[in-house]
Amino acid sequence: MMLSRTADHLYWMSRYLERAENLARLLDVSFSLALLPQSQNGARAEISAPLVITEMLDEYNRRHDELTPEKLLHFVALDRSNPASIVSCIRQARENAHAVRGKITAEMWENINATWIEARDYATRGIDNVGAFFDWVKERSHLFRGVTYGTILRGDAYSFIRLGTFIERADNTARLLDVKAHLLQVEASASDYYAWSALLKALSAYEAYLEIYRDAVTARQVTEMLILSPRLPRSLRACLEAICKILAQIEGDNGRLAQRDAAALLAQLKFASVDEIVADGLHDYLSQRLIDINGLGDRIYQAYLKAA
Amino acid sequence: MHRIEPPAASIYDEMLGADLSVRPHYDEFLRWLNQQSADTLAQRRQEAELLFHRVGITFAVYGDNPDAERLIPFDTIPRILPAGEWRTLEAGLRQRVTALNAFLHDIYHEGHILKAGLIPAEQVLANAQYQTAMRGVNLPHGIYSHISGVDVIRHNDGQYYVLEDNLRVPSGVSYMLENRKMMMRLFPELFARHAVAPVEHYPSLLLDTLRHATHADNPTVVVLTPGHFNSAYFEHAFLAQQMGVELVEGRDLFVRNERVYMRTTAGHKQVDVIYRRVDDVFLDPLAFRPDSMLGVPGLLAAYRAGNVVLANAIGTGVADDKSIYPYVPDMVRFYLSEEPLLNNVPTWQCRNPSELSHVLAHLDELVVKEVHGAGGYGMLIGPKASRAEIDDFRARLIADPANYIAQPTLALSTCPTFVEEGIAPRHIDLRPFVLAGKDVKIVPGGLARVALQRGSLVVNSSQGGGTKDAWVLEA
Numbered sequence: 001m002m003l004s005r006t007a008d009h010l011y012w013m014s015r016y017l018e019r020a021e022n023l024a025r026l027l028d029v030s031f032s033l034a035l036l037p038q039s040q041n042g043a044r045a046e047i048s049a050p051l052v053i054t055e056m057l058d059e060y061n062r063r064h065d066e067l068t069p070e071k072l073l074h075f076v077a078l079d080r081s082n083p084a085s086i087v088s089c090i091r092q093a094r095e096n097a098h099a100v101r102g103k104i105t106a107e108m109w110e111n112i113n114a115t116w117i118e119a120r121d122y123a124t125r126g127i128d129n130v131g132a133f134f135d136w137v138k139e140r141s142h143l144f145r146g147v148t149y150g151t152i153l154r155g156d157a158y159s160f161i162r163l164g165t166f167i168e169r170a171d172n173t174a175r176l177l178d179v180k181a182h183l184l185q186v187e188a189s190a191s192d193y194y195a196w197s198a199l200l201k202a203l204s205a206y207e208a209y210l211e212i213y214r215d216a217v218t219a220r221q222v223t224e225m226l227i228l229s230p231r232l233p234r235s236l237r238a239c240l241e242a243i244c245k246i247l248a249q250i251e252g253d254n255g256r257l258a259q260r261d262a263a264a265l266l267a268q269l270k271f272a273s274v275d276e277i278v279a280d281g282l283h284d285y286l287s288q289r290l291i292d293i294n295g296l297g298d299r300i301y302q303a304y305l306k307a308a
Numbered sequence: 309m310h311r312i313e314p315p316a317a318s319i320y321d322e323m324l325g326a327d328l329s330v331r332p333h334y335d336e337f338l339r340w341l342n343q344q345s346a347d348t349l350a351q352r353r354q355e356a357e358l359l360f361h362r363v364g365i366t367f368a369v370y371g372d373n374p375d376a377e378r379l380i381p382f383d384t385i386p387r388i389l390p391a392g393e394w395r396t397l398e399a400g401l402r403q404r405v406t407a408l409n410a411f412l413h414d415i416y417h418e419g420h421i422l423k424a425g426l427i428p429a430e431q432v433l434a435n436a437q438y439q440t441a442m443r444g445v446n447l448p449h450g451i452y453s454h455i456s457g458v459d460v461i462r463h464n465d466g467q468y469y470v471l472e473d474n475l476r477v478p479s480g481v482s483y484m485l486e487n488r489k490m491m492m493r494l495f496p497e498l499f500a501r502h503a504v505a506p507v508e509h510y511p512s513l514l515l516d517t518l519r520h521a522t523h524a525d526n527p528t529v530v531v532l533t534p535g536h537f538n539s540a541y542f543e544h545a546f547l548a549q550q551m552g553v554e555l556v557e558g559r560d561l562f563v564r565n566e567r568v569y570m571r572t573t574a575g576h577k578q579v580d581v582i583y584r585r586v587d588d589v590f591l592d593p594l595a596f597r598p599d600s601m602l603g604v605p606g607l608l609a610a611y612r613a614g615n616v617v618l619a620n621a622i623g624t625g626v627a628d629d630k631s632i633y634p635y636v637p638d639m640v641r642f643y644l645s646e647e648p649l650l651n652n653v654p655t656w657q658c659r660n661p662s663e664l665s666h667v668l669a670h671l672d673e674l675v676v677k678e679v680h681g682a683g684g685y686g687m688l689i690g691p692k693a694s695r696a697e698i699d700d701f702r703a704r705l706i707a708d709p710a711n712y713i714a715q716p717t718l719a720l721s722t723c724p725t726f727v728e729e730g731i732a733p734r735h736i737d738l739r740p741f742v743l744a745g746k747d748v749k750i751v752p753g754g755l756a757r758v759a760l761q762r763g764s765l766v767v768n769s770s771q772g773g774g775t776k777d778a779w780v781l782e783a
Contacts (some may be wrong), residue, residue, distance in 0.1 A: 250575025
């Protein structure tokens with residue numbers, strides 16, 4: 001049992017940090033693909049992908065009249081006036097932590113506060129090495145998860161922190177995969193191979209892919225793994241399995257509807273087949289799952305987090 | 309040997325006597341200090357600053373941009389009190405807070421002290437801090453000020469004086485605890501060489517005090533904060549965590565059938581004791597300021613019905629008001645039939661024409677304070693003031709004499725402190741925290757504040773003051 005507002009802060013603390021991490025992963029894949037030899041339009045599409053996925057394109061166009069890698073990097077990574085930038089996500093994660101610093105361990109607080117202080121320095125100084133910056137974001141997120149896992153009491157606080165992580169991660173994985181959905185419609189080309197490999201690498205799933213399939217990277221198998229594999233920690237199914245377990249552990253009986261919706265969504269993922277998904281259209285399938293995840297987030301809010 | 313700038317003549321220094329000999333309770337510390345190289349000490353000071361930043365022991369400065377969080381400067385030379393001095397102080401504080409609680413109960417009930425003519429009734433009843441809503445309300449054990457922060461200074465006569473009694477929402481105790489933790493982390497060997505009385509159990513004493521403040525069995529205690537933009541938010545979160553209770557904001561609570569509940573992930577839970585760090589006027593928009601977003605509608609009604617306890621009580625401000633301060637020794641005599649153990653600073657009440665004319669004639673020697681002022685704002689320090697400032701205050705005094713009191717300029721004692729030029733004497737005070745529950749408890753020491761500017765007498769953190777660890781040596 002804990003204050004609804006406290007649960008809300010814990011949940012958003014980890015959602016924002018997970019979002020910052022996934023933004024870094026997304027930028028990483030776009031930047032590496034933009035470096036490949038390809039048409040002007042292709043490079044442009046790669047570069048603008050992060051803006052499209054995160055629904056930041058209009059906001060970007062309001063501020064900038066041209067799309068350059070430098071401007072985009074600054075806007076998505078460092079721009080403190082862009083509420084959805086990596087630095088802004090870290091700030092919001094830290095502010096949520098600040099509001100409940102008594103409910104997290106001193107190590108967790110010091111870790112997230114130090115991340116914020118360094119992020120602020122990045123925002124002032126700028127990024128001189130793009131790859132090192134993305135690695136830094138991922139590493140800080142890994143560290144925070146590690147210090148959380150290693151120090152916090154197992155109880156509702158831990159549950160709401162993990163709930164935030166998995167809801168955000170399920171959403172982000174679906175969005176990342178969706179960017180590549182159109183590639184399934186056309187004949188596979190050499191550059192597609194790079195695109196799917198880059199996506200796997202961005203999701204830290206490349207090694208897992210090789211181990212599961214022992215095969216060249218194909219669109220169908222990547223899709224299958226990222227949506228349906230119970231063993232890949234960033235797949236939709238793995239996220240939903242985690243969410244169902246966590247919901248069952250939370251004290252009290254406010255969460256009946258959230259548990260029901262989560263179980264329905266998990267069953268959908270358990271019994272779906274990749275052939276059906278591809279036949280029905282990956283984009284449509286993912287759009288429906290994004291709506292489901294969003295609805296589940298709303299159920300969780302209604303059940304536990306609403307302060308009024 | 310480190311050079312320590314000698315204290316000014318006619319000022320009491322905590323470490324060095326008038327002949328510059330070392331006071332015995334600083335012997336061991338100074339011996340240790342002289343074994344440390346200047347580099348090591350500088351390094352430790354840097355380490356302390358880094359740690360405080362990382363831990364986020366900062367306070368927001370009102371009006372600055374929201375990202376600006378400042379550290380309260382921390383000085384690594386402790387204020388040391390010998391055991392005997394502390395025993396006297398402790399007895400005096402216990403006596404004083406007991407009398408203040410008796411006074412608060414009295415003025416919200418029969419008003420014996422007013423009928424006895426010891427304090428002019430209109431000075432109490434017409435005081436802006438007097439809450440008529442509290443008349444006739446019976447509080448468990450008759451305790452109003454559960455947590456008091458009493459500011460004490462040492463004058464150049466070597467005696468301790470109470471500067472003010474803070475009975476509303478006194479803050480600073482988290483700094484006392486963090487300063488000790490920092491000193492033990494930086495200089496563990498010092499604690500092997502000294503028998504320093506521990507302060508770490510303060511949160512558990514506080515929880516005992518709060519649990520005792522209600523008649524409810526197995527009470528649910530919460531800390532009520534204005535929120536994380538408040539300058540003392542760190543302390544609110546710290547104390548809630550250390551006590552293992554919920555830290556709530558007004559919007560987490562609601563009142564139904566004159567009972568207070570908090571909203572939790574498992575439904576509603578009744579609250580029995582609220583350690584509130586929100587001022588009276590923001591507590592309940594139905595009863596006080598209707599624009600308050602920090603309070604809980606209906607809280608006052610639940611409180612008056614006896615279904616929830618507030619610590620401190622509503623309306624304690626009347627007893628720590630500067631216009632009531634001069635009467636505290638009378639309260640000790642009246643309620644306890646004892647002689648006060650702690651000195652009060654002689655005070656002129658400008659509301660009385662004869663005292664006003666004395667004050668106006670001696671403005672360049674006196675300290676003039678607003679009756680309701682706090683935090684070192686709105687005061688005149690005569691000997692340090694310019695002609696223009698004195699003239700300005702003269703006009704204000706004549707326009708509204710009842711709003712001011714005046715006191716002689718006390719020569720706050722000094723303690724050697726690390727400053728830019730090296731180690732130099734700086735003026736200090738001490739705020740011990742007094743807990744009134746089943747009995748009165750005080751952890752040995754308190755928050756030692758230091759004015760970092762040469763010659764300055766203003767120790768408030770909002771005015772650039774710093775803090776020190778305060779040690780009571782066990783005999």
